[in-house]
Amino acid sequence: MDPPGPHGVKDAFCLLNFGDSITSDHISPAGSIHKDSPAAKYLMEHGVQRRDFNSYGCRRGNDEVMTRGTFANICIVNKLLNGEVGPKTIHIPTGEKLYVYDAAMRYKSEGHDTIVLAGAEYGSGSSRDWAAKGPMLLGVKAVIAKSFERIHRSNLCYTIDLPQKISDIRPGQDVTVTTDSGKSFICTLGFDTEVELAYFEHGGILPYVIRNLSKQ
Numbered sequence: 282m283d284p285p286g287p288h289g290v291k292d293a294f295c296l297l298n299f300g301d302s303i304t305s306d307h308i309s310p311a312g313s314i315h316k317d318s319p320a321a322k323y324l325m326e327h328g329v330q331r332r333d334f335n336s337y338g339c340r341r342g343n344d345e346v347m348t349r350g351t352f353a354n355i356c357i358v359n360k361l362l363n364g365e366v367g368p369k370t371i372h373i374p375t376g377e378k379l380y381v382y383d384a385a386m387r388y389k390s391e392g393h394d395t396i397v398l399a400g401a402e403y404g405s406g407s408s409r410d411w412a413a414k415g416p417m418l419l420g421v422k423a424v425i426a427k428s429f430e431r432i433h434r435s436n437l438c439y440t441i442d443l444p445q446k447i448s449d450i451r452p453g454q455d456v457t458v459t460t461d462s463g464k465s466f467i468c469t470l471g472f473d474t475e476v477e478l479a480y481f482e483h484g485g486i487l488p489y490v491i492r493n494l495s496k497q
Contacts (some may be wrong), residue, residue, distance in 0.1 A: 282492060284483040290422045293394035294373050296385055297352060298360040304400055304406035305433060307357050309415060310337035310350025318347040318368070319382040343412070344418065351415025352381040385419040395419070399426035404433025413440045417485075423467055425458065437479040440485050452478060 314320050314334040323345055324334055340346045353368040361371040362378070371377070372384045379387070390396050397416065403426035404412055413436035416424070424437060452472045459465045472478050482491035 282495065284488070284492065290394055290396060293396045293422060295361070295398055296388070296395035296419070296421060297370055297397045299397070299399040299403070300358065300401050301400035301427070302358065302405055303357075305404050305409040305412035305430075306406055308352060308404065308412040309356045309409040309410055310347045310353060311342070312336060312338075314340075314346075314350070315353070315355070318349065318353055319380050320346050323349055330403050340427075344414075347411055348415060348418040349382045351411065351419055358395055365448065382419065385421075389420045394422040396419055397424045397426075399424060401427040402430055403428070404430040404437075406430070406496065410436060424471075429471060432471075434471050435477070438472055438480055450478065 298327070310320070313336050314324070316331060316334075320337070321334060325331070337350045338345060355367055357368055358366055359370050361373075362369060364378070368381055369378050370381050370384050372379050372387055374391075385395060403424060412433060416441045429437070450470060450472075452474055453472045454469050454472075456470055457465050458468050472481060480486045481487050484491060
């Protein structure tokens, strides 16, 4: 019943490294389910034939499928792949190229946090709730971007749940990010209001609402 309080990120690996104008369509599960994708593998393991895969939109109520479809856009450009286009990334400790979902689950199993790096206008385009929920379910603990689309920034604040405590945070606070090479740079926390901080301290808007309803 007690909120976990404010948190930070420590010892995280970069899951994806993007440039400018990564849209919510790049992030969210959308379109048909590719036959070789993690989502397709999941469906086949549960007895669904390929002809019945349908689209991510038709399966948006299934978090297992939708999590596997996050960052699965075939046009996505991840700098970790050195120019290759598609829904894969590099598992940094081993150098192995994996689907984004598979890499994220490996990091989770190893006990590592992950972050996403991006340029300007991250999350632009249509507002899609899965553009925030999907990365959270993949285990992404922070998005470090030059700038965010306004509504997507809010959606991230409503869903985010980070480990490793940081005390006395406030809206718009500057924080220091340190890389494993020893380089440091300053970021501004993407919380604009005390309400968003309250959601953050509760681990997202859903735990916040449930705790308040339970107290009534």
